[in-house]
Amino acid sequence: MNESIAGSVVTAGPAGDPSHTGVAPHHLVPAPDADSTRTRVRALVVSQGPIDAARLAAELDLTPAGVRRHLQALVAAGEIAERLVPVTGPRGRGRPPREYVATTGAQEHLPDASGELAVEALDFIAAALGEPGVATFADGRLAELEARYLTVVEAAGDDIPARARALADALTADGYAASTRRPAGELPVLQLCQGHCPVQQAAERYPELCEAETRVISRLLGVHVQRLATIAAGGHACTTSVPLGLSAPPPPSAPASIAHAT
Incomplete structure (x- = not known):
């Protein structure tokens, strides 16, 4: 017997226990590998910085919004720094262009032979x-x-x-x-x-x-x-x-x- 609970399909368990649902419990749902993507973003900033968000998104096949979330997290962690891009001519409307460079904090995540x-x-x-x-x-x-x-x-x-x-x-x-x-x-x-x-x-x-x-x-x-x-x-x-x-x-x-x- 099935019942609808908060939009989820609940399927009776072996003993008629309705706790078994068609929706996996939150702790069993694989989470996106944010750490792996963030590592890729950090590595590209280290090797290619100064680099802007649009180029990062293109290189890593991410959406601009997605790459900005990782950039904000890395800036907050002190691993990269954000700075304004120098503009020589008239600047249009919108957010001033920004680029990103690695800080000493990012170096700590890379191999270090100087013990x-x-x-x-x-x-x-x-x-x-x-x-x-x-x-x-x-x-x-x-x-x-x-x-x-x-x-x-x-x-x-x-x-x-x-x-x-x-x-x-x-x-x-x-x-x-x-x-x-x-x-x-x-x-x-x-x-x-x-x-x-x-x-x-x-x-x-x-x-x-x-x-x-x-x-x-x-x-x-x-x-x-x-x-x-x-x-x-x-x-x-x-x-x-x-x-x-x-x-x-x-x-x-x-x-x-x-x-x-x-």
Whole structure:
């Protein structure tokens, strides 16, 4: 025997118990995997930020309203930050355009190879050998990385944007969440952005690690580059400006330790 209760169909149980309904109890209904989607939103903001809600929705196949709910939750959690998009011309009606970037809080959800042991080791080197010792260590640490990336970058040919994209792909494979982009304006430059720093804790204390990485990027791309921001110094990404279409002098030579590694 069936009865209608509040619009639900109630089907009698084995002993005529009407507690068994055609509608599953709330605790048995699978909930949408919000955490998984939010993780995808966070990861894309880390790797592609600054990025707006419309582009996020398109990349993740979400509705604009859906992606905004996740963005608001991530902003409230302190994992991403919202900022106004600079507008050069007249602005139309409606909500001012906004874009999103990752904060230090988002970095905590990504792989991190800069534990206390790494910092303690650098402290020991600094105490024993001073700043030159730390700089030598930083160059040596990146020697194997540079030798491995060189093959990938050289395969992209002589075109600087192509080389930068190849380097970004290689960095992403190693956990740096890297990308390339053309900044607004007419300057012939490209930006190489790394949304994650696997050695952030160590780099915050020893910027020599960032300086050595900048030199490696310059040698791999074959032009002098300029580091605009680093995560270790409080930026939302490690951003390196790469000149395009300029007659740049050759990049500095690799240290002996790196030359031997290649």
